[in-house]
Amino acid sequence: MISLRHVSYSFGTQWALKNISLEVRKGDFLFLVGPSGAGKTTLLRLLHGAIPLKRGQGSVAGFDLHALKARRIHLLRREVSVVFQDFKILPExxxxxxxxxxxxxxxxxxxxxxxxxxxxxxxxxxxxxxxxPCAQLSGGEQQRVAIARAVVVGPQLLLADEPTGNLDRELAMRLMSIFLQFHAHGTTIVLATHNQEILACVPDAKILHLEDGAVNWTNWDMDAPT
Ligand SMILES: Nc1ncnc2c1ncn2[C@@H]1O[C@H](COP(=O)(O)OP(=O)(O)OP(=O)(O)O)[C@@H](O)[C@H]1O
Ligand SMILES: [Mg+2]
Structure with a gap:
C-alpha cells in the first residue's frame, strides 16, 4: 500500500525527513510516533500528495509519488483519506x-x-x-467530524494525524474502536500519535519511531533501510 525508499524532505535548508524507507502492506496498522517536530505530519503530507516527493522513491495505493502530477492528485485522494491535525473542516x-x-x-x-x-x-x-454549524462545536466534536469525513468514503488507506489529540480518554478509546472496525474490514491505517495508551489499543500494529526526521528502528518486523 505504501512503499518509500530513501525519502528525504527539506523545508529550505532544514531537513524534516531524512532517508526514510518503509513498507506498509494492505491491511497493516502503522503507528507513527516521535516527539513534536520529528516529522510525523510531514511524512503524512507526502503520503497524500500535499507536498511533493523531491528526493527518494515512493508509491502509495499504486500511485508513484515521484510521477504524480497535480492534476492526478485527486485520483490518489479517492483511495487515501486524511484526518488532519488541524481538522480542516468548513466552520460555517x-x-x-x-x-x-x-x-x-x-x-x-x-x-x-x-x-x-x-x-x-x-x-x-x-x-x-x-x-x-461546525464553528459551534467543541474541539473534540470537530475532530470527530474530521474523522467522519475521512471514513465515510471507505478509503483503502486512512492517514490520521493525532486524531485523539483533543479528546478525553473515553472518547479516544471509542475512536480507536472505530478505527479498529475499519481496520478489521481491510482498511490500511497510518496513525500519528503521542499517546502511549493509544498504542496499546492495537497490540499487533507496527510502530515507526521518528526522531529529528529519521527513523529509529525499534520494531524489527519492518523492513529496515537498505
Ligand atoms: N511548512 C513548513 N515550513 C517550514 N518548516 C516546516 C514546515 N512544516 C514543518 N516544518 C518543520 O519540519 C519539522 C517536522 O515538522 P512536523 O510538523 O512534520 O513534525 P511533527 O512530528 O508532526 O510534530 P508535532 O508532533 O508537533 O505535530 C519541524 O522541525 C518543523 O518546524
Ligand atoms: Mg504533527
Missing part, C-alpha cells in the same frame, strides 16, 4: 454538510449519501449535532 457549514461533501464530490446518489453519513455520525456520537 453543518456537520452533515461537511461529511456529505466527501461523498458528493464522488457523485454518490443523495439517498445513499444521507444513509451513510447518518450511520457514520451515529458511530461517532454526533447524530444529534448533525444540523449544527
Amino acid at each position: 457549514r453543518t456537520v452533515f454538510a461537511n461529511v456529505a461533501l466527501a461523498l458528493e464530490v464522488r457523485n454518490m446518489p443523495r439517498t445513499h449519501t444521507e444513509r451513510r453519513v447518518r450511520a457514520v455520525l451515529r458511530g461517532l456520537d454526533l447524530e444529534n449535532k448533525m444540523h449544527v
